Amino acid sequence: DTGVSQDPRHKITKRGQNVTFRCDPISEHNRLYWYRQTLGQGPEFLTYFQNEAQLEKSRLLSDRFSAERPKGSFSTLEIQRTEQGDSAMYLCASSLGTGPGGTEAFFGQGTRLTVV
Amino acid sequence: AQTVTQSQPEMSVQEAETVTLSCTYDTSESDYYLFWYKQPPSRQMILVIRQEAYKQQNATENRFSVNFQKAAKSFSLKISDSQLGDAAMYFCAYRTYSGGGADGLTFGKGTHLIIQP
Numbered sequence: 706d707t708g709v710s711q712d713p714r715h716k717i718t719k720r721g722q723n724v725t726f727r728c729d730p731i732s733e734h735n736r737l738y739w740y741r742q743t744l745g746q747g748p749e750f751l752t753y754f755q756n757e758a759q760l761e762k763s764r765l766l767s768d769r770f771s772a773e774r775p776k777g778s779f780s781t782l783e784i785q786r787t788e789q790g791d792s793a794m795y796l797c798a799s800s801l802g803t804g805p806g807g808t809e810a811f812f813g814q815g816t817r818l819t820v821v
Numbered sequence: 822a823q824t825v826t827q828s829q830p831e832m833s834v835q836e837a838e839t840v841t842l843s844c845t846y847d848t849s850e851s852d853y854y855l856f857w858y859k860q861p862p863s864r865q866m867i868l869v870i871r872q873e874a875y876k877q878q879n880a881t882e883n884r885f886s887v888n889f890q891k892a893a894k895s896f897s898l899k900i901s902d903s904q905l906g907d908a909a910m911y912f913c914a915y916r917t918y919s920g921g922g923a924d925g926l927t928f929g930k931g932t933h934l935i936i937q938p
Contacts, residue, residue, distance in 0.1 A: 709865075738925055747825075747912050747928030748866075761925065796866070809856070810926065812866040 709813035711797050717819045718787055725783045726816045730799030737780050738810060739772055740796040741765065748796055754780060787820045794818075823848045823915050827929035834903045835937045841888075842898045842932045844913030852918035855889065855896045856926070861909040869911070872896065874918070900934075908936045 710729040718724050730737050735756050740748035751770070753761045756777035766772075769787075774780040784791055794817050798810040824847045834840035846855070857869040872880045872889050879887050884904075888897045900907055910933055914926040 740925070745930070747827075747914075747930050748926070750925030750927065753925050763925070798866075809868045809871060811868075812858075814865045 709797055709799050709811050711795075711813035711816050713816055714814065715817045715819075717821060720787055720789060720820055722787055723783065723785045724787060724818065725781055726795055726797075726818075728780045728782070728797030728799075728813060730779070730797070731801075731811055734799035734801045734811075735777065736800045736802060736810075737774055738798045738800075739780070739782050740798065742794040742796055742815070743792075751782075751795075784818075787818075789820045792818055792820045823850075823853075823917070823927045825913050825915050825927050825929040827913055827932050829932045830930070831933040831935065833935040833937060834900075836903055836905060838903055839899060839901045840903055840934065842900075842911050842913075842934070844896045844898070844929055846894050846896065846913070846915050848894070848915065850917060854916040854918065855887075856914040856916070857885070857887070857896075857898045858912045858914055858928075859907075859909045860912065860931070866912070870898065903936050905936050905938065908934055910934070 712727045737754045739751040742748040751766050752772050754774040769785045772782045794815040796815045798812045800810045826845045853874045855872045858866045859869050860866045870880050870882045870885050884901045886899045910931045912931045913929040916926050
């Protein structure tokens, strides 16, 4: 197992373009999380999946953001009509568990988005 | 909503010495988890140590230990015998115990730890 994998590692896009990021969690992990981290800040929670169900979305996740996890495996995060304020590191994490508790969250290396 | 505060933007310690990173949090819940994560430059975040709020005993992992004061809502990390490889951003994080939803971590802003050789 190679851990949580994110692709691409870096993305530069022009304002107004759409971008899509992919996250491959650790294979047996049923929980998957997306976070956003801006420079000098801690990660901020965006959304959470348990298997294929998206169970929670932060208010940070505007209508331009959409996340999916078809078949409960990999996940994609799409940002439409990107804005300069979307520039950040987007982190994916996965964990295993049902109900309270569960394993720790394992993080990927992130996708750094720069909107120019 | 829960909040996590790390009041030390940066800390510096001599190699082989001991350093303590501070974290306070605010919550109305009685059961929850607290974590310290380490984020080396350009590398992924990794878990350093985890504490369940219902456990009175402080967690320890080799050179890393915590001082968990539930009533004071304080969760500090002590690193003993600091090593150059300990240099990183350290994030304190909170997670609710409920599970199934509202399961994301709430992070502090981080403390940049510098190890002086």
